[in-house]
Amino acid sequence: MNRQKSYKELDGRGCLYLVPTPIGNLEDISYRALKILNEVDWVASEDTRNTQKLLNHFEIKVNQISFHEHNSQQRIPELIAYLQAGQSIAQVSDAGMPSISDPGHDLVQACIVENIRVVSLPGATAGVTALIASGLPSDQFTFVGFLPRKKGEQKAIFEKLMGREETQIIYESPYRVKSTLENMLDVYPETHPVVLCRELTKIHEEYLRGSIRELLDYLSENDIKGECCLLIGGGTEQLAQEQAEQLTLTIKEHVDTLMTEQQLSSKAAIKEVAKIRGLKKQEVYKEYHEI
Structure with a gap:
């Protein structure tokens, strides 16, 4: 001691x-x-x-x-x-x-x-500063820090984080944040809540609050600068359980369930089912339309 x-x-x-x-x-x-x-x-x-x-x-x-x-x-x-x-x-x-x-x-x-x-000495820290203004739950959180750059390694981390109930804090470069969000789509549903904060405490400070898909759509049309803090909504243990239960459904039942529960188009639901089940979209499309 x-x-x-x-x-x-x-x-x-x-x-x-x-x-x-x-x-x-x-x-x-x-x-x-x-x-x-x-x-x-x-x-x-x-x-x-x-x-x-x-x-x-x-x-x-x-x-x-x-x-x-x-x-x-x-x-x-x-x-x-x-x-x-x-x-x-x-x-x-x-x-x-x-x-x-x-x-x-x-x-x-x-x-x-x-x-x-x-x-x-106590003082400024980017992760907590971003967290408390993010709008995501701040009573419990996990600091992840910088992610590895390889897609497979990032996916493995996201698969572990998806079952966590608390908000997660990630530091990311503005040059890699789009690819990181794209890698998240291999694990999370595109409607999952995330917040991107950049240029904390500076004149161009900005919060982008929305779903993974909404942020990706924004980043496809807008360039961003400055160090970024990416926050991922927690509470996904139930999501992981629901996805496990969905795998017991037939592909057609799975697509119909997502269309009803998440109000997705058949195209979006087919894409989501393909991601969850690790299949090609064409396979799910043929099975769903009985081609």
Whole structure:
């Protein structure tokens, strides 16, 4: 067991502060974050050039050291040595909370092993910021982070998420969000609720709330820019059960059921049945029309 008294000095060693930075609007930084950045000996930055702009804006002069996924294993012993010598370090990411989708977790673990204090400051985080304004249930949620890029790997993750009742939060590039939604259609019905948020806290902040199909139709005619947060509606355990029950129906019964319950055209229902059953649309079409 490891017990940490965060605000009690430990043998002259330094402290690792996990300092959140604004996700867009610089006014979102806290007084405490500015105070810590002014007081520490080092700032371990995901991108020193990006962090320097923030430091310059608030007229903070402090030594920086790069710390990112490509050099983390080399840097961690160096940072631990600074901390053991009594110097304090603030770790920051390019935006939002550190240690989420960056190598900060490994540094935290190394500090815990060496009995070095780790103090986390509260602050902006894109996923929760998007969630509470999304309109989707926010009492329970799962943070998924960045998805793998391969279609098969994404589909496997979506198949696991479909049975979850809580809202799911995904980070995605604007260049891949359309293909990600298309991959979702291999698992979810096209009417499933999703919310796409982009440019959080910035002047062009935008929420796109609707179904998977509605968002895809929008993206087919509109280009989007800025980092995106994709939220997937939960409550799909019942959906998974219903789909399992539908597989006991004949193909014709299955198509008719979807047409009635979801008010789909025969064409849309045939496409949905083909997806659910892993069949070609032509096979379902011939079976339904008894060709």
